[in-house]
Amino acid sequence: MGFIELNVLNNAAQNVALGIDLGTTNSLGAMWKDGRPIVLHPEGDSGYVPSAIHFPEKGMPAVGRRARELALVDPAHTLFSIKRFMGRGLAETREDAASVPCPLSENENGVVQFEMRGRKFTPQELSALILMKVHDQACKALGGIEVTKVVITVPAYFDEAQRQATRDAARIAGLDVLRIINEPTAASLAYGLDKRKQGNVAVYDLGGGTFDVSVLRIEEGVFQVLATHGDTHLGGDDFDRALVEVARKELSALLAPNVLEDRAFLQSLRLAAEKCKIELSNAPEAYMHLAMPESGVQWRRNFTRGEAEALWAPLIERTLHSCQRALADAKLKVAQIDEVVLVGGSTRIPAVRERVERFFNRKPHVELNPDEVVALGAAVQAHVLMGGTREVLLMDVTPLSLGLETMGGAVAKIINRNSTIPCQATEGFTTYADNQTGIEFHIVQGERELAKDCRTLGRFKLSGIPPMPAGMPKVAVRFHIDANGMLTVTAKEESTGKSARIEVQPMNGLTDAQVESMLNAAYRHARDDFDARRAADLRTEIGVMVRATERGLGHAAGQLDRETMLDIQDALVAGRAALEGALPDATTLQRVRDQLERATLPLAAALMDSVAKAALSGKKLSEV
Numbered sequence: 001m002g003f004i005e006l007n008v009l010n011n012a013a014q015n016v017a018l019g020i021d022l023g024t025t026n027s028l029g030a031m032w033k034d035g036r037p038i039v040l041h042p043e044g045d046s047g048y049v050p051s052a053i054h055f056p057e058k059g060m061p062a063v064g065r066r067a068r069e070l071a072l073v074d075p076a077h078t079l080f081s082i083k084r085f086m087g088r089g090l091a092e093t094r095e096d097a098a099s100v101p102c103p104l105s106e107n108e109n110g111v112v113q114f115e116m117r118g119r120k121f122t123p124q125e126l127s128a129l130i131l132m133k134v135h136d137q138a139c140k141a142l143g144g145i146e147v148t149k150v151v152i153t154v155p156a157y158f159d160e161a162q163r164q165a166t167r168d169a170a171r172i173a174g175l176d177v178l179r180i181i182n183e184p185t186a187a188s189l190a191y192g193l194d195k196r197k198q199g200n201v202a203v204y205d206l207g208g209g210t211f212d213v214s215v216l217r218i219e220e221g222v223f224q225v226l227a228t229h230g231d232t233h234l235g236g237d238d239f240d241r242a243l244v245e246v247a248r249k250e251l252s253a254l255l256a257p258n259v260l261e262d263r264a265f266l267q268s269l270r271l272a273a274e275k276c277k278i279e280l281s282n283a284p285e286a287y288m289h290l291a292m293p294e295s296g297v298q299w300r301r302n303f304t305r306g307e308a309e310a311l312w313a314p315l316i317e318r319t320l321h322s323c324q325r326a327l328a329d330a331k332l333k334v335a336q337i338d339e340v341v342l343v344g345g346s347t348r349i350p351a352v353r354e355r356v357e358r359f360f361n362r363k364p365h366v367e368l369n370p371d372e373v374v375a376l377g378a379a380v381q382a383h384v385l386m387g388g389t390r391e392v393l394l395m396d397v398t399p400l401s402l403g404l405e406t407m408g409g410a411v412a413k414i415i416n417r418n419s420t421i422p423c424q425a426t427e428g429f430t431t432y433a434d435n436q437t438g439i440e441f442h443i444v445q446g447e448r449e450l451a452k453d454c455r456t457l458g459r460f461k462l463s464g465i466p467p468m469p470a471g472m473p474k475v476a477v478r479f480h481i482d483a484n485g486m487l488t489v490t491a492k493e494e495s496t497g498k499s500a501r502i503e504v505q506p507m508n509g510l511t512d513a514q515v516e517s518m519l520n521a522a523y524r525h526a527r528d529d530f531d532a533r534r535a536a537d538l539r540t541e542i543g544v545m546v547r548a549t550e551r552g553l554g555h556a557a558g559q560l561d562r563e564t565m566l567d568i569q570d571a572l573v574a575g576r577a578a579l580e581g582a583l584p585d586a587t588t589l590q591r592v593r594d595q596l597e598r599a600t601l602p603l604a605a606a607l608m609d610s611v612a613k614a615a616l617s618g619k620k621l622s623e624v
């Protein structure tokens, strides 16, 4: 009897995971197959999903290539570059809002919303549509196998809120995120640089709309981000724009002003410029060609590579300036960089390659497709996380310190900037007022000494603390950053076990430029901040001393002589004055604090006496 081989198709693949590059311009999925990562694309398709969404009058939004086509005829209902809005509030997106064709608003959580055709969408929901499209394409390429586990890449400068927004997008898309990894780390993985025993890598990523450079250290297969720098508004689009500007100047003599400002005309011009730019990467000269029969436009213009490169030179110099800054931040010299990796479609421009090679004095890795390298690296990581055999550990750092606002407005830093993640730290806190049954925690990010100068990440409250004198309850606050950079803060009161926690919500995001400006501000204000911090701490201390003195007088006033009582009253008046109104300077506060300490010494002695007597007679202090 013969056996018939059954080819049972298991639709839900359990042991495989996708790597997804969720890009500003394009997104892409990849997977480990037959010993290497490959891009997943259905037959006859590149697999790239343009990160664009079109909203038709009726029916489902179009995502990807179709959306980009529809943008030509209906730009007012097409969204691009949604990644720029991930994890950000309205106030932080003003610069980007100008290029959005629809109104923006903010929901109750401070998340930006796009208002399209009478409906509101968060960046997370829109990114979910893109992720679903990438996932769909990938599953099609796999012959209908359903893979739900994914590794998604984000820029190294993404903060917790932006990473959380990315996770939320995946959750909305029904995907299970194994890990969020940094794009430069992914690119290095794709080139197998994790196999190096040690070394420093510069990853230069020039995409369609953004540029960043990251310096990574590899040690025994472990990656650490040493520094990152860049410009979130510099990319291939600017190279296109340089050609568009030339064309517009020359066309202004031929066309009516209303045509020159028309959105659809500008979009066609931009596409013609991009096509010409791409041709110039392979040929010494190329034509920019514009045909709009409906407007009677038929125009052609020749660009030589030399002419285009002259227009682009300032843009390339800006990227090299960022490279210089990243090296300085990483405290490395050019000669200490062992590998250079090029990422992003715009690194195909020969002038970019030449300048980067000259800057680093070394040939960059260009063997892999620069548009695919991040997705391929994500696939390597996905493979490893599913138990595959490439030993890789990831180590990234927190770009800014994380802490809590303490009484008086100062910041208690719990996790310091540049801590390697995953990491955790716990600190003890207590109540400030008697019988306080709740504590509000204000989580802040930044290097400044006062909470008001840092960035708010979230607030939460621990209630149900039993009434006790100030300073008695013990509350342990734990900060934990997981391997994806997600921050969880947990507060637990020891006597009752009552606890509360928060995962930092995607309120607002940060660009790398903002991180840098926060660091610069901390540096500039270091001296003033030191004084302000000292003043805030002194004021808190004075508050505690005033209340303790008032309480102490209730117990032991009768045992003090008139002069001591007058000294204490004077010190209390000065102390209470220091607690009201604007924060006095640290020197004044120090004087008030010392005055209080001096004046209350006899009171402390009398109280100690009462305590000793009470102990001897078996009474509790509260009964004295």
Ligand code: AMP
Residues within 6 Å of the ligand: 023, 024, 025, 026, 206, 207, 208, 209, 235, 236, 237, 274, 277, 278, 279, 281, 343, 344, 345, 346, 347, 348, 349, 370, 371
């Ligand atoms: P990315 O976001 O990494 O996919 O990069 C997209 C950018 O790369 C767009 O600005 C493209 O115009 C640009 N690009 C793609 N191919 C080339 C090429 N051969 N030469 C120059 N720029 C290119």
